[in-house]
Amino acid sequence: MFRKAASVTLVLLLGACVTQAPVFDAGTPCKTASFTVVDGFGGARRGRCEVVAADHVRLSIRPEDAGYINPSPWYSFQLDPFEATTAVISLHYTNHKHRYIPKISTDSLSWSALDEKNVQVSDDGSLATIIVPLGTDAVWVSAQELVMPAIYEVWTSHTAERTDAELELLGYSMAEQPIRYLVSNPSAKDVLFLVGRQHPPEVSGAFGFFSFTETLLANTEVARRFRTQFQIIAIPLLNPDGVLDGNWRHNRGSTDLNRDWGVFKQPETRMVGELLDRLDAEGKRIRVFLDFHSTDRNVFYTQDETVPTDPPNFFERWFSRAAPRLSDYAFTNDAGPGENPVVGKNYMYRRYGVPSATYEVGDETDREAARQAAAVFAEELMGLMLETLAESR
Numbered sequence: 001m002f003r004k005a006a007s008v009t010l011v012l013l014l015g016a017c018v019t020q021a022p023v024f025d026a027g028t029p030c031k032t033a034s035f036t037v038v039d040g041f042g043g044a045r046r047g048r049c050e051v052v053a054a055d056h057v058r059l060s061i062r063p064e065d066a067g068y069i070n071p072s073p074w075y076s077f078q079l080d081p082f083e084a085t086t087a088v089i090s091l092h093y094t095n096h097k098h099r100y101i102p103k104i105s106t107d108s109l110s111w112s113a114l115d116e117k118n119v120q121v122s123d124d125g126s127l128a129t130i131i132v133p134l135g136t137d138a139v140w141v142s143a144q145e146l147v148m149p150a151i152y153e154v155w156t157s158h159t160a161e162r163t164d165a166e167l168e169l170l171g172y173s174m175a176e177q178p179i180r181y182l183v184s185n186p187s188a189k190d191v192l193f194l195v196g197r198q199h200p201p202e203v204s205g206a207f208g209f210f211s212f213t214e215t216l217l218a219n220t221e222v223a224r225r226f227r228t229q230f231q232i233i234a235i236p237l238l239n240p241d242g243v244l245d246g247n248w249r250h251n252r253g254s255t256d257l258n259r260d261w262g263v264f265k266q267p268e269t270r271m272v273g274e275l276l277d278r279l280d281a282e283g284k285r286i287r288v289f290l291d292f293h294s295t296d297r298n299v300f301y302t303q304d305e306t307v308p309t310d311p312p313n314f315f316e317r318w319f320s321r322a323a324p325r326l327s328d329y330a331f332t333n334d335a336g337p338g339e340n341p342v343v344g345k346n347y348m349y350r351r352y353g354v355p356s357a358t359y360e361v362g363d364e365t366d367r368e369a370a371r372q373a374a375a376v377f378a379e380e381l382m383g384l385m386l387e388t389l390a391e392s393r
């Protein structure tokens with residue numbers, strides 16, 4: 001009799017424990033007793049949110065679509081507290097592994113990396129548990145800083161105002177966001193062509209792009225001289241829809257833009273192709289192409305000796321000029337034949353035969369170091385391009 005009563009009590013207790021935890025789909029504010037997990041802002045990606053306890057939620061972090069995708073598991077959400085607490089967030093990745101150290105901000109403009117003692121990753125990488133102290137203010141938690149299309153709008157117009165560059169409209173993305181570019185000295189025949197942010201999560205590359213372009217347009221002796229000889233075309237944000245959607249890789253058309261060059265099925269890449277056609281028709285000549293990205297380290301993907309560039313040995317010369325000035329910025333040069341013709345740098349090499357590189361900045365490279373290094377690379381690139389132009393005349 002005693003035994004039976006005990007088992008009935010146990011059943012009742014278990015029944016209470018297995019009450020379904022509240023679950024909120026992506027796009028719906030996810031409320032615990034202590035805070036709300038919000039994903040209603042540009043760049044957000046939170047996925048399904050399951051309330052485990054008053055201070056604990058479990059998020060299902062998934063990519064934008066089912067197509068092939070690189071492992072760039074972007075997440076971004078806001079914790080809006082009802083009371084001071086310590087939030088425990090479990091990031092659960094389906095078929096992917098945790099990659100980005102969480103970045104924290106209370107204004108979505110200035111960011112710091114979450115202390116590594118507050119991040120625990122499972123052995124197989126599929127689960128990361130992060131601890132975020134919350135006071136009274138909302139806190140953004142994001143795979144990388146939120147560098148959204150609105151920030152590019154400010155940066156491009158500000159840069160055009162304070163330099164000799166003009167701001168031009170390339171056209172509109174699939175979701176009808178403007179894609180702009182800066183152009184300096186459009187009458188010059190020889191062109192340096194830069195592209196950025198084909199891949200939404202690759203924010204460290206964006207910091208490189210900003211600094212590189214600012215250095216090209218600066219009021220320094222070498223930059224002024226460079227701009228008398230060369231035209232600069234700089235497209236900072238080729239995939240604004242993917243950035244706004246918080247995508248891991250694709251544009252609104254479920255396509256990796258850096259696998260669409262020459263194919264030009266997507267509006268964003270097609271407009272670049274049309275700009276190149278116009279430049280060709282005007283008798284302009286692309287001399288160097290750089291495409292800014294992020295990966296796990298600082299690296300330049302370039303042509304190797306099996307695919308000679310005009311001028312030859314350009315990258316060897318560029319990097320040997322820059323390296324002595326970059327003692328605290330480790331980088332490598334992975335050179336290869338560049339066989340995939342639909343990648344931007346390979347397409348540009350095949351079309352023009354000129355040095356064409358993917359400029360990769362490490363995911364967690366210190367942002368100021370990335371900016372300073374980009375300035376050095378830009379200065380040495382200008383010096384080298386001026387030299388090679390003089391040699392060719």
Ligand SMILES: [Zn+2]
Pocket residue numbers: 199202293294
């Ligand atoms: Zn990339």
